[in-house]
Amino acid sequence: MKNIKYILFVLVCLSFTSCLNTNEKRSNLYFLNLKGDVKSILEKKYEAVMKFGEISKGDIEENYSLYSDSGYAFLSNFKRDGNFKDIVNCSSSGNIESLRIMKYDRHKNCIESVKFNSEGYLGKKIISKYDKNNMCFETIYYRSDGSMNFKDHFIYDKNNNISKIFVYRSPGSLDCHYEYKFSDDDNLIETIKFSSDGVKELITTLKYNELNDCIESIEIWYHDYGDRKFIIRSTYKYDKHNNWIEKIEYTGENEKLKSIIEREIKYYN
Numbered sequence: 001m002k003n004i005k006y007i008l009f010v011l012v013c014l015s016f017t018s019c020l021n022t023n024e025k026r027s028n029l030y031f032l033n034l035k036g037d038v039k040s041i042l043e044k045k046y047e048a049v050m051k052f053g054e055i056s057k058g059d060i061e062e063n064y065s066l067y068s069d070s071g072y073a074f075l076s077n078f079k080r081d082g083n084f085k086d087i088v089n090c091s092s093s094g095n096i097e098s099l100r101i102m103k104y105d106r107h108k109n110c111i112e113s114v115k116f117n118s119e120g121y122l123g124k125k126i127i128s129k130y131d132k133n134n135m136c137f138e139t140i141y142y143r144s145d146g147s148m149n150f151k152d153h154f155i156y157d158k159n160n161n162i163s164k165i166f167v168y169r170s171p172g173s174l175d176c177h178y179e180y181k182f183s184d185d186d187n188l189i190e191t192i193k194f195s196s197d198g199v200k201e202l203i204t205t206l207k208y209n210e211l212n213d214c215i216e217s218i219e220i221w222y223h224d225y226g227d228r229k230f231i232i233r234s235t236y237k238y239d240k241h242n243n244w245i246e247k248i249e250y251t252g253e254n255e256k257l258k259s260i261i262e263r264e265i266k267y268y269n
Contacts, residue, residue, distance in 0.1 A: 027082030033212050036241040037268040044073040048248060048257040055248060057260050065089050080268065081108060098123065107134050135160065150175065187212055211242055232258065239265060
């Protein structure tokens, strides 16, 4: 589900300010729903298969990353303040495929994310701009040749949660826009995607468990030749900090086995 990946990407790549009751700065750990002093997370995704009546890991997914980077696994490293230090994408042998380094201003706003390939050459770059209230209003995504790939412009609601994102493929050329709804406890519960001319293309609804991890995602795509519906339901195993370390995903109304995602989480303390 590409839309879910884009939603997660938007929420965690920036240190958004959330003001539900305070002006407290929210970290990347907050938007990833991670508890405790997390130092790093190594994450891998496998095909889920049934063997001898038990759910088992099949082939590993070859391109699995928070970003659209290649690699068999990705390692997220966090600073003490809960924001990303860097993200490493690894090959099947454990070698570095790419490295993405984040830079912050004095207000702990993520202002730049730069990708380097395995040979250390500069690749894609993401630049974020903030207003006087430290709210990100624009993020620009650049290709490796320095040209702009696309740009996001953010609109916020009265609680300083994202209410709309306008996506531009070139200056002044609107590609699409998204509208967002949040629950009273700050969970994203609905996104709607519109085409450049305002036609509704996609609705995504999300449900959560008592630990605020998503247990159901339903996408409905609207087309002239008929609507399409995609469902993913998830079950979790947790560590002692109530951070999930295994997620099993099922697809469709009949909950067909889809994938197993494993996390190895390390803590500062």
